[in-house]
Amino acid sequence: MSTPLLELREVTKRFRGLVAVDHVSFTVGAGEIIGIIGPNGSGKTTTFSCVSGFLVPEEGDILFEGTSIRGHRPSDIALRGVARTFQVVQPFEDLSVVENVVIGALRGGSVDLGEARDYAREVTEFVGLGPVAEQLAGSLTIPGRKRLEIAKALATRPKLLLLDEVMAGLRPSEVDLAIGLVRAIRDKGITVVLVEHLMRAVMALSERLLVLDHGALIAQGDPRTVIADEAVVEAYFGKAHAHA
Amino acid sequence: MKLSNWLDWQLVAGCIVILVAAGIGVSSPSEYVVQVITLGALYAAVATAWSIAGGMGGLLLLGIISFFGVGAYVNGILFTKYGISPWINLMLGFLVAAALGRLIAALTLRFGLSEDYFAMFTVGISQVLKHLLLNWEYAGQATGIYITIIQDDFWMMSFVSRKPYLLIGLALLLGIVVITYLIQRSELGYRLAAVRLNNQAAEALGIDSVRTKTHAIVLSAGLSGMVGAFYSQFSTFIDPAQVFSLATNFEMLLGAVLGGRLTIIGPLLGSAALKPIQDVMRGLMGGGADALYLVFYGGLLVASCLLLPKGIAQYIQNWHKRHYAKSAPAEKQALAGEIK
Ligand SMILES: Nc1ncnc2c1ncn2[C@@H]1O[C@H](COP(=O)(O)OP(=O)(O)OP(=O)(O)O)[C@@H](O)[C@H]1O
Ligand SMILES: [Mg+2]
Numbered sequence: 001m002s003t004p005l006l007e008l009r010e011v012t013k014r015f016r017g018l019v020a021v022d023h024v025s026f027t028v029g030a031g032e033i034i035g036i037i038g039p040n041g042s043g044k045t046t047t048f049s050c051v052s053g054f055l056v057p058e059e060g061d062i063l064f065e066g067t068s069i070r071g072h073r074p075s076d077i078a079l080r081g082v083a084r085t086f087q088v089v090q091p092f093e094d095l096s097v098v099e100n101v102v103i104g105a106l107r108g109g110s111v112d113l114g115e116a117r118d119y120a121r122e123v124t125e126f127v128g129l130g131p132v133a134e135q136l137a138g139s140l141t142i143p144g145r146k147r148l149e150i151a152k153a154l155a156t157r158p159k160l161l162l163l164d165e166v167m168a169g170l171r172p173s174e175v176d177l178a179i180g181l182v183r184a185i186r187d188k189g190i191t192v193v194l195v196e197h198l199m200r201a202v203m204a205l206s207e208r209l210l211v212l213d214h215g216a217l218i219a220q221g222d223p224r225t226v227i228a229d230e231a232v233v234e235a236y237f238g239k240a241h242a243h244a
Numbered sequence: 245m246k247l248s249n250w251l252d253w254q255l256v257a258g259c260i261v262i263l264v265a266a267g268i269g270v271s272s273p274s275e276y277v278v279q280v281i282t283l284g285a286l287y288a289a290v291a292t293a294w295s296i297a298g299g300m301g302g303l304l305l306l307g308i309i310s311f312f313g314v315g316a317y318v319n320g321i322l323f324t325k326y327g328i329s330p331w332i333n334l335m336l337g338f339l340v341a342a343a344l345g346r347l348i349a350a351l352t353l354r355f356g357l358s359e360d361y362f363a364m365f366t367v368g369i370s371q372v373l374k375h376l377l378l379n380w381e382y383a384g385q386a387t388g389i390y391i392t393i394i395q396d397d398f399w400m401m402s403f404v405s406r407k408p409y410l411l412i413g414l415a416l417l418l419g420i421v422v423i424t425y426l427i428q429r430s431e432l433g434y435r436l437a438a439v440r441l442n443n444q445a446a447e448a449l450g451i452d453s454v455r456t457k458t459h460a461i462v463l464s465a466g467l468s469g470m471v472g473a474f475y476s477q478f479s480t481f482i483d484p485a486q487v488f489s490l491a492t493n494f495e496m497l498l499g500a501v502l503g504g505r506l507t508i509i510g511p512l513l514g515s516a517a518l519k520p521i522q523d524v525m526r527g528l529m530g531g532g533a534d535a536l537y538l539v540f541y542g543g544l545l546v547a548s549c550l551l552l553p554k555g556i557a558q559y560i561q562n563w564h565k566r567h568y569a570k571s572a573p574a575e576k577q578a579l580a581g582e583i584k
Contacts, residue, residue: 078450090445103438108450
């Protein structure tokens with residue numbers, strides 16, 4: 001078996017008493033689209049933060065392309081090919097949309113500025129922000145900001161893209177566009193892990209589904225099988241429902 | 245180079261201001277005028293150098309005088325003890341001050357010192373250096389170092405007239421203005437903007453924020469050290485109280501903040517506007533009233549941070565935008581051109 005693109009081994013992250021991520025293990029193969037679901041506060045964002053280096057897990061290990069990245073700086077992990085978006089979007093508000101994307105395209109300064117500008121323009125068009133490329137990022141609406149979040153991450157030319165609730169707050173028609181965008185990203189050969197509450201999007205996109213509850217991975221596998229799983233129903237709707 | 249581009253416009257305007265200052269200085273019969281312009285140029289040069297870290301990088305590198313003072317002593321010692329040319333000492337002043345900046349960055353950034361402590365640390369370092377030099381016999385202790393100039397010698401940067409110093413000072417300023425312009429247009433300019441505007445987002449995009457901030461500190465420090473090295477040759481006398489003076493420190497910062505620390509032209513204009521005020525203040529308060537200056541400039545610094553956070557240059561930028569929006573259809577602005 002070839003080494004998976006990403007592997008989490010018994011990853012545990014605590015905030016004082018609270019176990020936000022509890023001995024979570026899973027692998028992500030190259031080319032997959034994986035969905036992660038779970039109730040609010042179940043540790044989805046914390047898992048992303050551990051993988052992207054913003055948090056260091058107390059226990060366990062995280063391997064990217066077979067090498068441990070646990071404890072590496074976020075910028076180093078990003079340059080290795082792991083890009084993430086933030087659930088609470090993080091634009092550089094005083095810069096234009098395309099300049100925001102240029103910053104990603106610079107890959108930490110290793111790419112020449114002219115080249116980064118060209119690539120940023122291409123990515124800006126790709127995510128559908130072409131018409132507003134020269135506007136200040138701070139002036140974008142919610143869907144625009146979510147797209148910009150994706151564009152910045154994509155501009156770093158990642159192998160793995162972690163999308164944290166990029167569809168939250170979108171209208172149904174915008175969700176359809178976003179689903180199309182994620183598919184197009186995967187078609188570029190980028191592996192996607194997607195955290196999303198919106199079941200329609202999760203079911204449409206995921207090839208495999210992971211369920212977190214109170215920090216623990218309670219189910220994983222084929223999306224249809226997983227959502228019918230008793231433990232998953234229980235986590236979402238409570239015990240009574242599961243036995244009904 | 246297009247005047248409709250804010251960065252280019254600033255470079256051109258900066259060059260014009262410097263040329264005009266050179267013209268006035270060279271044609272003036274008054275030694276006092278020459279002296280004032282030269283000093284103004286040096287303050288503006290440090291203010292501009294500071295704006296790389298303090299403006300573009302958004303770092304509270306408050307104790308810029310440390311680097312200036314170290315540079316001054318590099319030339320003071322090497323010139324008087326070893327007869328090394330000040331031209332070489334400008335480079336060495338850069339290197340020693342840059343190394344000090346590198347050290348400060350290493351001590352503060354990796355350990356994640358919070359902003360206010362970082363600011364205090366940099367100010368503290370300047371006073372530590374002052375006390376080290378006050379006790380260093382070799383460097384003249386409190387008596388300082390005198391540089392004697394007997395005859396004209398270009399290689400030793402020794403001139404009987406004050407005018408050559410004026411031109412060298414303005415050339416240094418011009419050089420530093422050009423450097424900030426080039427940084428604003430470069431990949432480093434983007435990295436600095438990213439780190440200043442959102443450190444976390446910058447890291448997520450592969451920008452090592454510690455490395456980027458270190459670059460900014462090293463550049464600001466090195467260039468300030470270079471100016472300090474020239475200052476000692478120009479003033480022919482340095483002592484620790486003078487080249488590590490906190491009053492001077494805040495005068496220099498005030499120029500940058502008042503003028504607009506996110507712009508190229510701001511620190512230059514701010515320092516120029518401040519120079520007459522400084523002279524009046526010194527006249528009113530007399531010599532030795534360092535503590536009073538400190539209160540005054542500290543107050544002014546806080547006031548201008550609060551009331552004019554983007555400085556005088558903001559008004560010029562607004563004018564520039566309106567002016568060129570009328571005469572040319574929406575021109576693509578370079579990075580800093582978009583910074584509100
Ligand atoms: N920086 C932090 N400090 C302390 N507690 C935290 C921190 N970040 C998250 N938590 C806690 O850890 C738990 C997991 O949070 P996390 O944000 O990972 O959940 P999530 O699954 O992303 O939830 P949501 O669906 O609401 O985004 C929550 O109980 C949260 O309150
Ligand atoms: Mg979350």
